[in-house]
Amino acid sequence: MIPIKTESAWRGTSNCRQCGIRDMVLFADLNEHDFARIHAPIDDLEYAQGDALYAEASPAQGIYTLRSGMVKLVRSTLDGRPRIVRVLRAGDVVGLEALADGRYDCDAIALTPVAVCRIPLNVIHKLAGNSPRLHTQLMHKWQRALKDADDWLADMNFGTARQRVANLVLKMRSPSNHDMSFLFSREDMGAMLDLKLETVSREISRLVREGVIEQLDKQGRIYRVSQPAALSAPGA
Numbered sequence: 001m002i003p004i005k006t007e008s009a010w011r012g013t014s015n016c017r018q019c020g021i022r023d024m025v026l027f028a029d030l031n032e033h034d035f036a037r038i039h040a041p042i043d044d045l046e047y048a049q050g051d052a053l054y055a056e057a058s059p060a061q062g063i064y065t066l067r068s069g070m071v072k073l074v075r076s077t078l079d080g081r082p083r084i085v086r087v088l089r090a091g092d093v094v095g096l097e098a099l100a101d102g103r104y105d106c107d108a109i110a111l112t113p114v115a116v117c118r119i120p121l122n123v124i125h126k127l128a129g130n131s132p133r134l135h136t137q138l139m140h141k142w143q144r145a146l147k148d149a150d151d152w153l154a155d156m157n158f159g160t161a162r163q164r165v166a167n168l169v170l171k172m173r174s175p176s177n178h179d180m181s182f183l184f185s186r187e188d189m190g191a192m193l194d195l196k197l198e199t200v201s202r203e204i205s206r207l208v209r210e211g212v213i214e215q216l217d218k219q220g221r222i223y224r225v226s227q228p229a230a231l232s233a234p235g236a
Contacts, residue, residue: 042117042118042119042120042123043062043117043118044115044116044117045064045115045116045117045118046113046114046115046116047069047110047113047114047116048110048113049110049111049112049113050109050110051109051110052107052108052109052110053071053094053095053108053109053110053114053116054095054104054107054108055104055107056074056075056076056104056105056106056107057103057104057105058103058104059102059103060095060098060102060103060104060121061118061120061121062095062098062118062119062120062121062123062124063093063094063095063096063098063099063118063119063121063124064093064094064095064108064116064117064118064119065091065092065093065094065116065117065119066088066089066090066091066092066093066094066114066115066116067090067114067115067116067117068090068113068114068115069089069090069110069111069112069113069114069115070087070088070089070110070111070112070114070182070184071087071088071092071094071108071109071110071111071114072084072086072087072088072108072109072111072184072188072192073085073086073087073088073094073106073107073108074106074107074108074109074191075105075106075107081191082191083191083192083194084188084191084192085106085149085152086148086149086152087111087152087171087172087192089175092141092145093141093145094108094116095108096138096141096145098121099121099124099125099138102121111184111188112184124138152171155167155168155171156168156192156193156194157193157194161193161195161199161200161202161203162203162206164193164195165189165193165195165200165203165204165207166207166212166230166231166232167231168183168189168192168193169181169183169207169213169223169225169231170225170228170231170232173225178225178228179224179225180222180223180224180225181213181222181223181224181225182221182222182223183204183220183221183222183223184221186200186201186204186220204220207231208223210230211226211227212225212226212227212230212231213225213226213227213231214226
């Protein structure tokens, strides 16, 4: 953990001005005058795969901007089964709902090694009240989060097993290279799609046999999408 002090938030250990994903994160539009309003440290944190950023219903310490890696948001069903409700990637805000009531509404767990900036809630509340730039960013991120949640619900919970798996492969394509899709464990995929592990494995194997996707690693996490039209076709 590297505490980022007020005076260095703009030009110091965090190096916000030179951030590689600056145009994507929450502070994208802030200027030096905005940063002068920060009176609490921003933590630069890294988590290993499987680590929890926070737990469902726990009091919020802050919200997170995801600089690299992927985070899964998990809720438990009434019968105690974990369901992955969304996957977040670089540029997304994790824990945004905590701005409403000070608590998180999901478990947030690192799907891969991740790097984040944790911003205290009081910093966000103060900046949002004084900086129209941050207020606009917050509304944009919130709107995107709601749309993404709706899209995940529609794409991952309806249709045949093949359609659900095909939709996940499409959704997990790299933003910079749509020929590549980065998946995760079959258990996680089953928890996301509400399918049994065996069903997920069978559908992935079928897509590979048919030449729709090509497995590129031994673990079965990285695939080349050879026939995207076959994945997106009705009844895929």
